Structure formats: structure tokens, C-alpha cells
Amino acid sequence: MAVGAALCAGGVAVYRGEHINSIWLVLAAVCTYATGYRFYGKFIAVRVMALNEKRATPAERLRNGHDFEPTNKWIVFGHHFAAIAGPGPLVGPVLAAQFGYLPGTLWIIIGAVLGGAIQDFVILFASLRRDGKSLGQMAREEIGKIGGFASLLTVLLIMIILLAVVALVVVNALRGSAWGTFTIGATMPIAIFMGLYLRYVRPGKVLECSALGFVLVMGAIFAGRSVAASGSLTAFFTLGAMPLAIAIIIYGFLASALPVWLLLAPRDYLSTFVKLGVIFLLAVGILFVRPELQLPALTRFADGTGPIFAGKIFPFCFITIACGAVSGFHALIASGTTPKMLARETHALPVGYGSMLLESFVAIMAMVAACALQPGVYFAVNAPAGVVGSAPAAAVATISGWGFPVTAPQMAGLAKDVGEQTLFGRTGGAPSLALGMAHIFARSGGGQAVLGFWYHFAIMFEALFILTIIDAGTRVGRFMLQDLLGHIAPPLGRTSWMPGVIATSLAIVVAWGYFLIQGVRDPLGGINSLWPLFGIANQLLAAIAFCVATTILLKMHGARYMAITCVPLAWLVVVTFAASWQKIFSPSPAIGFLAQAEKLSHAAGTAANRALIFNARLDAALCAILMLLVATILLDSVRVWVGILRGTRARRVSETPFVATQLRAEEL
Amino acid sequence: MRRVREGMKLLMAILRELGDENAYRRHLAWHNRQHSAEEWRSFSEERLRARYSRAKCC
Numbered sequence: 001m002a003v004g005a006a007l008c009a010g011g012v013a014v015y016r017g018e019h020i021n022s023i024w025l026v027l028a029a030v031c032t033y034a035t036g037y038r039f040y041g042k043f044i045a046v047r048v049m050a051l052n053e054k055r056a057t058p059a060e061r062l063r064n065g066h067d068f069e070p071t072n073k074w075i076v077f078g079h080h081f082a083a084i085a086g087p088g089p090l091v092g093p094v095l096a097a098q099f100g101y102l103p104g105t106l107w108i109i110i111g112a113v114l115g116g117a118i119q120d121f122v123i124l125f126a127s128l129r130r131d132g133k134s135l136g137q138m139a140r141e142e143i144g145k146i147g148g149f150a151s152l153l154t155v156l157l158i159m160i161i162l163l164a165v166v167a168l169v170v171v172n173a174l175r176g177s178a179w180g181t182f183t184i185g186a187t188m189p190i191a192i193f194m195g196l197y198l199r200y201v202r203p204g205k206v207l208e209c210s211a212l213g214f215v216l217v218m219g220a221i222f223a224g225r226s227v228a229a230s231g232s233l234t235a236f237f238t239l240g241a242m243p244l245a246i247a248i249i250i251y252g253f254l255a256s257a258l259p260v261w262l263l264l265a266p267r268d269y270l271s272t273f274v275k276l277g278v279i280f281l282l283a284v285g286i287l288f289v290r291p292e293l294q295l296p297a298l299t300r301f302a303d304g305t306g307p308i309f310a311g312k313i314f315p316f317c318f319i320t321i322a323c324g325a326v327s328g329f330h331a332l333i334a335s336g337t338t339p340k341m342l343a344r345e346t347h348a349l350p351v352g353y354g355s356m357l358l359e360s361f362v363a364i365m366a367m368v369a370a371c372a373l374q375p376g377v378y379f380a381v382n383a384p385a386g387v388v389g390s391a392p393a394a395a396v397a398t399i400s401g402w403g404f405p406v407t408a409p410q411m412a413g414l415a416k417d418v419g420e421q422t423l424f425g426r427t428g429g430a431p432s433l434a435l436g437m438a439h440i441f442a443r444s445g446g447g448q449a450v451l452g453f454w455y456h457f458a459i460m461f462e463a464l465f466i467l468t469i470i471d472a473g474t475r476v477g478r479f480m481l482q483d484l485l486g487h488i489a490p491p492l493g494r495t496s497w498m499p500g501v502i503a504t505s506l507a508i509v510v511a512w513g514y515f516l517i518q519g520v521r522d523p524l525g526g527i528n529s530l531w532p533l534f535g536i537a538n539q540l541l542a543a544i545a546f547c548v549a550t551t552i553l554l555k556m557h558g559a560r561y562m563a564i565t566c567v568p569l570a571w572l573v574v575v576t577f578a579a580s581w582q583k584i585f586s587p588s589p590a591i592g593f594l595a596q597a598e599k600l601s602h603a604a605g606t607a608a609n610r611a612l613i614f615n616a617r618l619d620a621a622l623c624a625i626l627m628l629l630v631a632t633i634l635l636d637s638v639r640v641w642v643g644i645l646r647g648t649r650a651r652r653v654s655e656t657p658f659v660a661t662q663l664r665a666e667e668l
Numbered sequence: 669m670r671r672v673r674e675g676m677k678l679l680m681a682i683l684r685e686l687g688d689e690n691a692y693r694r695h696l697a698w699h700n701r702q703h704s705a706e707e708w709r710s711f712s713e714e715r716l717r718a719r720y721s722r723a724k725c726c
Contacts, residue, residue, distance in 0.1 A: 064698070065694050065695055065697070065698025065699065066691070066694075066695065066698075066714075066715070066718075067718065069691075069694055071685070071690075072678075072681065074678055074682065075678075075681050075682050075685045075690075078682035078685065078686065079682070079685050079686060082686055083724075083725055084725045085725070086724070086725045086726045087726065088725075088726040155723060159723065162726050166726070198712075199705075199708075199709060199712075200705070203703075203704075203705040203708035203709065204689065204692055204703060204708040205689075206684075206687030206688055206689050207683055207684065207687050207689060210687065260716040260717070260720050261709075261712055261713065261716060264716075264720065265712075265716050265720075269686070269687055269688075272686050273683065273686070273687075276686075322726075323725070323726055327725070327726065329723065329725045329726050330725065332722070332723045332725070333725050336722050337722070468724070469724050469726065472720050472724045473723070473724055475720050475721075476720065476721065476722065476723050476724065479721045534726075538726065
């Protein structure tokens with residue numbers, strides 16, 4: 001496996017100046033994962049964590065028939081993977097492909113094996129030995145109260161940015177697309193029908209209900225083609241970015257206030273099944289088609305002048321791809337439901353480490369799908385009108401001038417094939433990913449005739465689970481805000497007090513809605529500002545998780561194994577602080593928020609311009625707050641580490657005492 | 669053939685877990701109750717309340 005990994009990675013490195021087959025990337029990734037899992041993962045499991053099969057897990061000791069339940073390891077694996085796999089590993093690599101396939105691919109593979117999988121594994125292990133405690137609780141207990149409070153605040157801020165950025169991805173995917181808007185609009189009545197069906201017609205039959213919902217959604221995709229072709233309905237469903245953004249904001253508020261069983265839960269079930277099915281289909285499609293990578297290993301945009309987002313490979317490639325390499329959000333899942341389901345401690349290796357490797361593989365597939373597109377098409381779809389010009393002739397001239405030839409008739413033909421009016425300036429990553437996936441699926445069978453169907457199927461798949469994140473995230477954000485405000489005004493902390501519920505829901509919706517509108521109005525397409533902010537925030541959360549993990553390893557073994565979590569932590573701190581610093585202070589207006597505000601201040605003093613200046617300063621302030629929060633946690637952690645290493649602080653490991661398992665092998 | 673059958677069985681078990689059907693069965697067994705529409709609704713409400721108070725991954 002190690003030799004295979006070396007050969008494939010070597011093949012990728014050596015074959016320059018010609019197109020290589022994507023199978024090299026796939027094999028390099030799979031062989032590296034297998035080697036990392038077998039040696040590094042196993043080493044940590046045996047030597048560092050000393051996972052003990054005879055030790056009863058919280059699922060056994062605290063078994064309650066609800067969340068604490070010993071479960072088959074492959075079922076937990078599926079559950080955990082479904083929980084960690086969101087739009088991040090799909091969209092991030094597509095955006096980072098502007099540097100070429102090599103930087104992103106290397107980061108996805110190396111980052112996952114040495115960073116992301118370690119974070120998920122260690123946090124899962126720590127939670128497992130602490131009765132399934134959450135990351136926030138562990139931060140409070142292992143580091144201190146400041147760490148606990150700062151991590152809660154960081155998560156809340158990340159939620160707000162996350163919701164805004166994923167909503168922007170949906171807006172950009174549906175903008176001017178009658179077919180897409182109709183299909184996604186149809187998922188709402190379908191979800192409500194499913195909710196009512198599940199509650200009143202066939203209670204408890206979730207799989208049956210989801211199968212029915214899937215058939216209806218497929219029907220909606222077919223109907224969407226007719227809608228896009230009919231005159232009056234086309235006009236009704238063809239919406240601009242602003243009306244779509246407002247519709248999503250209103251939807252976010254209503255969905256978070258409606259009973260969960262009516263809309264959120266049935267669509268969540270459906271989106272989970274569709275997500276797993278599409279990931280499987282994409283893997284089969286890539287293996288079947290084995291597309292050649294059309295984008296070069298490195299593009300000219302490695303110098304930081306990229307049209308999709310500005311900034312050099314270091315640090316921006318490493319924050320653009322967060323999920324898929326290292327994602328702080330996974331620490332919340334690894335210290336959430338999963339530790340309450342593990343029947344044996346040893347299952348933490350396949351579930352914690354293995355699931356992250358699979359997510360990394362999803363990111364590799366997204367990279368392949370994006371890089372299999374003609375480079376000219378890739379940049380025409382992803383580059384904002386503010387950079388390449390809004391007229392097709394201007395856009396193709398600019399992109400061809402970069403050395404990526406593309407023509408207006410070629411783009412018009414492609415748009416016609418997928419049933420869209422135009423594919424120019426569809427920023428956000430989702431449309432180009434859908435295009436790449438559609439090509440792979442169409443080449444697996446059906447050809448050009450089914451390209452439109454597969455494109456809209458992919459858009460539906462992406463939008464379906466992004467919308468689920470929006471309504472679930474708004475609800476979660478509201479709970480977090482209530483938790484924080486409850487310390488100041490106790491009634492606001494009560495989840496049953498309706499005025500408090502409405503006020504906090506509104507506050508969360510207004511917060512992410514503001515950033516969404518900001519992204520829509522941004523002349524550079526919004527992704528240039530918001531995606532790096534999201535990446536920074538997510539990686540900072542990973543830094544918090546690594547602080548907790550390092551503290552725990554230090555208490556267990558002293559400095560002996562500290563490097564396992566300290567090295568990825570140091571890397572993340574360097575990357576995120578460098579990216580944050582550049583996003584705030586870079587003299588280039590394309591990168592630095594303050595330079596952008598300064599440049600805008602010289603332009604005409606219109607209300608729109610004043611708003612853009614304010615937004616740029618707000619983004620800079622947000623970036624600074626995130627840096628400050630993580631610096632606080634980091635310094636607090638270092639204080640604890642120094643105390644432990646000097647012997648002035650007790651090395652007390654707050655694990656639950658050993659209890660022998662009573663579970664028999666046949667019960668698992 | 670046996671392997672395929674076992675694989676399908678595992679796949680269905682994963683889907684049932686993701687769809688909360690397994691959790692519902694465990695709930696009925698744990699509390700020694702019979703399936704009914706009312707029982708499902710009360711189980712579902714409690715489970716969904718807990719699920720949507722935790723952050724969803726990106």
C-alpha cells in the first residue's frame with residue numbers, strides 16, 4: 001500500500017505538461033489512507049490511547065434506550081460519516097481547484113491523515129472516556145472556564161458565517177435558473193407531505209416515507225424541465241439573486257420556528273439518504289469513466305491573483321479546503337452522538353479515524369469532478385462578473401487571455417445542454433461541481449441527452465442538504481444564543497418562552513441574513529469574502545479541538561506524544577493567523593478587507609458604496625474577533641501545558657473509572 | 669451469495685439507524701411498549717428535539 005501510494009503520488013508529480021488520468025489521484029489517496037490507517041491510526045490507538053476492548057463504554061454503562069446504546073460498529077460508522085459529510089468537502093476543493101489539482105489534492109490527503117482524522121479520533125476517544133461529554137464541556141474541564149466560554153462563542157460565530165456562506169452557494173446555484181428554482185421549491189411541499197405522512201399515515205416508517213419522497217423529488221426534477229421550457233412559468237421561477245436571498249432568509253426563520261417533524265426532519269432524512277447515494281454513485285462513476293484531469297497541476301493563480309478568491313496557495317488553499325482535510329466542526333460530532341453509540345473502545349479507530357478518511361475521499365472526488373472540466377469552462381462558471389466582465393464576449397476574452405481558451409458559443413451550447421440560460425459567473429462552486437458530476441454521470445450512460453437531468457439532479461442534491469443545514473443551523477444557533485443570553489436575562493434562556501424563542505430566532509436569522517445580503521451585493525460575488533471567513537472560522541474551531549486534545553494527551557503521557565496533536569495545531573495556528581492577518585491588513589484590495597474599504601472610500605459616496613465600505617470593515621472586525629478568541633484559548637492552553645510540564649499543576653486525567661464490559665461479542 | 673445477503677442486511681441496518689427506525693425499536697423494547705401512532709409521535713418529538721439542539725456539520 002505504501003509503495004502504491006508512493007508510485008501514484010510520484011506519477012502525479014512526474015507527469016507534467018500533459019493531462020493525467022484521475023485514477024492516479026484516486027489510487028494515491030486510497031493507498032495513503034490505507035497506510036495511514038494501518039500504521040499511524042493503529043499506533044495511536046494502541047500506544048497512545050491504549051484502547052481497551054474490555055473497558056465498558058458510556059453506551060453500555062449509561063444505556064438508556066435513547067441516545068446511549070451499544071451499536072454495531074459499521075452502523076455507527078455510517079451514522080458518523082453521514083453526520084460529518086456536508087457541503088464543505090464538495091465545495092471547498094472545487095474552489096481551490098483554481099490553483100490547479102495538485103495543491104488541493106496534497107492538502108486533502110496529507111491534512112486528513114495527519115490532521116483531520118487525528119482530531120476526530122482523539123476527540124472521540126476523549127469524549128468516550130468522559131461519558132460522552134461535548135467539546136465545550138471538555139474545554140471547560142480540561143483547560144478552564146475561559147476556554148469553555150470562548151469555544152461556545154466561537155461556535156456561534158462560525159454558525160452565523162457558515163449559514164450565510166452556504167445560503168450564498170444556493171443563491172448562486174439557483175440564480176436565473178427556472179428549472180433549479182422549481183425543483184428546490186418543490187422539495188418544500190414534498191417535505192411537508194412527508195412530515196404529515198410520517199406522523200399521521202404511516203407513523204415510524206421513515207425509510208418508506210423517504211423512498212416516496214425520493215420518487216416525488218425525481219418527478220420534480222423531470223417536471224422542472226417542462227417548467228423551464230414553458231413561457232409563463234419560466235418567468236415566474238426565474239429569480240434574481242436578491243429575491244432568492246430574501247426567500248431563503250424568510251424560509252430560514254419559518255423553518256426554525258415550525259415544528260421540526262413537519263419540514264426539517266423529513267427533509268433531513270431524505271437529504272441524508274440522497275447524500276450517501278450520490279457519493280456512492282460518484283465514486284462508481286469516477287471508477288467507471290476514469291476522466292482525464294483537464295486543469296493543470298498548478299495554474300498561474302498560485303501567485304495569488306485568482307479570480308475565484310484572491311490570495312496565494314499559502315495560506316489560502318489550506319483554509320479554502322477545511323472539511324475534507326481538517327474540519328473543526330467534526331469535533332462537535334465526535335463529541336456528540338457518536339461516543340454514546342460505540343459498543344467497544346476499539347471501534348473508535350474505524351469510526352473516528354476511518355470516517356474522516358472517507359470524507360477526505362469525497363473531497364478528492366469533488367476535486368476530480370472539478371478538474372475534469374475544461375479549464376476555460378471551469379473559470380467561466382466560477383469567475384465573478386466583477387472580475388471577468390458581465391458580457392459573454394468580455395468574459396471569454398479575459399479567460400482565454402489567461403491561457404484557458406473558451407468561446408461564447410461553447411458556453412451557450414453547454415448552458416443549453418443543461419437547461420440553463422447561462423453558465424457565466426455562477427460562483428460558489430455548486431454549479432461547476434454539478435457540471436463536473438453531470439459529465440461523469442452522463443458518460444457512465446445516456447450521453448449528452450441526460451446531461452441536463454444529471455446537472456439538475458446534482459444541484460438538487462447540493463441544495464437539499466444545504467437547506468437542511470440552514471434551518472437546522474438557525475435552530476441550533478438560537479439555542480446557543482439563548483444559552484449565552486440566559487446568563488444575563490434568565491427568561492431568554494428558556495426554550496419554552498415564546499417571545500424569547502422568536503427574538504433569538506430573529507437575531508440569528510438577521511445575523512446570517514445580513515452576511516448573505518452582503519455576499520449578494522458584493523461586486524466580486526461574495527464567495528471571495530465569505531468563504532475565506534468561513535474557512536478561517538472552521539479551522540480556528542479545529543485549533544480549539546487540538547488544544548483540548550493536546551491538553552488531554554499531555555495529562556496522560558506528559559510531553560511524550562504531544563507532537564501528535566501539537567504539530568497539526570501549530571500548522572493550523574500558522575495558517576489561520578496568516579490568513580486572518582492577510583484578510584485584514586493585506587495592502588491588496590482583492591485580499592485585505594481594510595484595503596478594500598480604503599479603495600472604496602475614494603469612489604463615489606453613494607449609499608451602496610457606503611454599505612460596501614461598512615461591510616468590508618465589519619468582515620475585518622469579525623476576523624479580528626475570531627483571532628482574538630482563539631488566541632485566548634491558545635494562551636490559556638499553553639498556561640495549562642506549562643504548568644503540567646513544570647509540575648506546578650496536577651496531571652489529573654478526568655476519565656471515568658474503569659468498568660469491565662459485560663457485553664458479549666454476539667450482542668454487537 | 670451469503671456475503672451479498674449480509675452486506676445488504678448491514679446496509680439496511682445503517683439506513684434504519686439513519687432513519688431512526690432502529691432507535692424507535694430500541695425505545696419500544698426498553699420501555700416495554702407497543703407501537704402506536706401516539707407512541708411514535710412522542711418518541712419522534714423527543715428525539716428530534718435533542719437532534720436539532722446540536723450543531724450540524726458543514
